[in-house]
Amino acid sequence: MEINIGKFIFKEISPRRYVALVTPSELREAVEAVMMEESYFSSLTAIDFPKEGKIELNYIFWSVKHRAALILKVTVDRSNAVVPTIIDIVPGALGGELEAYDLMGVIFEGNNKLRRGFLASEDVVEKGIYPLRKDSGV
Amino acid sequence: MVIVEIPIGPQHPALHEPIMLKVRTEGEEVVEVSVNTGYNHRGIEKLLEKNSWVRGMYISGRVCGICNAVHMQTYVQGVEKLMGVEPPPRANYIRTLVMELERIHSHMLVAAVMAEIIGFDTLFMLLMRDRERVMYLKELVTGNRVHADIHMLGGVKRDLDEVRRDRILSELKIVEERIKYYMKVFEEDYTIMKRLSEVGVIRKSEALRLSIVGPTLRASGIKSDVRSDDPYAAYSEIPFNVVSRDEGDSWARMMVRFGEALESVSIARYTVEKLPQGPAIPKTIPRATKPGEVISRVEAPRGELLYHIVSVGGANPYRVKIRTPSFLNILNTEKVYIGHRLADVPVIFASYDPCISCTERVMVIDEKSGKKTYVSMRDLARVRVG
Structure with missing residues (x-):
């Protein structure tokens, strides 16, 4: 089963879960397309893969229209983890971006609200480490 | 100024x-x-990475005191999927019963908190008194008043016998009458209406962009409920209505919760009356998972609760992302x-x-x-x- 939204093809990975792989430059366009499908932003999971040298970002949306989770997977380089922000398209994604920056060190270009200490405690922030990275030593 | x-x-x-x-x-x-x-910030996601799959069950249950059973359900159903384990139907019904009891007492709690905040202390005390009946029921089913800890990978920890089933049904009857009464109070009381109606309106058109969830979303006219859209546990077999309203104000949010609490009473009654026969407690506990990832969703009392669990095999999870409903509801409504x-x-x-x-x-x-x-x-x- 597949869902086609604009030029993006979402493939079913399990019942009611559809995934599309996108590049950072396509991300904003994909989010705009997903939001047209009566969706709300549900979660942003950042997963660290130090061996491959990458961080995988999973933007999870729930589409009320399709009754399915639409997931956008974006992979970024671990040493230069930068993606464009989506908070101007979905204001609801603010918490997800702040958390991914604070705990995983992903920079969301254009989001001027990014700050350390949003969730992480002061001692972690002072050391300048991102606690959810596998090599952070936390 | x-x-x-x-x-x-x-x-x-x-x-x-x-x-x-x-x-x-x-x-x-x-x-x-x-x-x-x-x-x-307690670093629970990191803690989950450092502990085994079975221990993680208890950690997830301790994310929240009020909705501990739904947290355990979200974690357990996700891990069960990764392990390829299917809980028996009886266990699913008992899990559903505990989660619905939790929803009833959570919705009664927020109504009580709301009553106190608007200065209606008597209503606060009455609501808390009747909420105790639900806490008692939770203790009757799980053995614990607050932390249910009823979930187990592949089933539940305690079965339900005939004696307790009858007691649950008689208590639920009283609880239902009391909730109907409080709903009437919130509907008809002049002061409550004055304080709540048209206060904090979230329009249907903005609700999805703001990405709010649960009763807050449903009070803005969007019928989205994980229990009906993405059924888990025993919800696919149980008839119930998704309560929603169009006003989008604080009053509508309270009324949605009262409506839901009444639905929860009928769901709880259904699970007890139609409890399937068969085993509910697993004989062995699975300990290893296949590599893969699962997005586990549950309708907590406050809205969609999501766990994104990633496994690369081995004894511990590789990554567990928890997104609680309040994380969206509080941050996005400034x-x-x-x-x-x-x-x-x-x-x-x-x-x-x-x-x-x-x-x-x-x-x-x-x-x-x-x-x-x-x-x-x-x-x-x-x-x-x-």
């Missing part, structure tokens, strides 16, 4: 976890609200306060049923003189003029 900044929090007994609302007001009118977090009076702030905040705590005292700083005075949140709620 002097702009006054009023920090509410980070400690407040009326709310359950530490967070801080910085409210800037011009006279009585709120001009800006910003939410400050990070006071009690703009809703603007234009309301200061005394409406606690009402609007409580109407999201935030799983967060603040203090009994708030600090008022006069920006010109720098003078600091302390006001209790309760006094603040009562200073409404006109």
Whole structure:
């Protein structure tokens, strides 16, 4: 089963879960397309893969229209983890971006609200480490 | 006009976890609200990575005191999927029963908190008294009053016998009557209507962009409920209605919760009456998973709860991302306060049923003189003029 939204093809990975792989430059366009499908932003999971040298970002949306989770997977380089922000398209994604920056060190270009200490405690922030990275030593 | 900044929090007994609302007001009118977090980050996601799959079950149950069973359900159903384990139908029904009891007492709790904030203390006490009946039922089913801990990978820990089934049915009858009564109070009481209606309106058109979930979303006219859209446990077999309203204000959010609590009573009754025969307690506990990832969703009392669990094989999870409903509901609704009076702030905040705590005292700083005075949140709620 597949869902086609604009030029993006979402493939079913399990019942009611559809995934599309996108590049950072396509991300904003994909989010705009997903939001047209009566969706709300549900979660942003950042997963660290130090061996491959990458961080995988999973933007999870729930589409009320399709009754399915639409997931956008974006992979970024671990040493230069930068993606464009989506908070101007979905204001609801603010918490997800702040958390991914604070705990995983992903920079969301254009989001001027990014700050350390949003969730992480002061001692972690002072050391300048991102606690959810596998090599952070936390 | 002097702009006054009023920090509410980070400690407040009326709310359950530490967070801080910085409210800037011009006279009585709120001009800006910003939410400050990070006071009690416990690093649970990291803790889950460092513990085994079975231990993680207990850690996830301790994310929240009020909705502990739904957290365990979300974690357990996700891990079961990774392990390829299917819980028996009887276990699914018992899990559903516990989660619905939790929803009833959670919705009664927020109604009580709301009653206290608007200064209706008698209603607060009555609601808390009747909520005890549900806590008793939870203890009867699980053995624990607060932390249910009923879930087990592949089933539940305690079965339900005939004697307890009858007791549950008779208690549920009383609980149902009481909820109907309180619903009527919230519908008809002049003061409550005056304080709640048209306060903190979230329109249907903005609700999805703001990405709010649960009763808050349904009160804005969007019928989205994980139990019906993405069924888990025994919900695909149980008939129930998704309650929604179109007003989008604080009053609608409370009414949605009352409507849901009544639905929960009927779901709980259904699970007890139609409890399937067969085993419910697993004989062995699975300990290893296949590599893969699962997005596990559950309708918690406050809305969609999501766990994103990633496994690369082995004894521990590789990554567990937890997204609680309040994380969206609190952070994304900063703009809703603007234009309301200061005394409406606690009402609007409580109407999201935030799983967060603040203090009994708030600090008022006069920006010109720098003078600091302390006001209790309760006094603040009562200073409404006109």
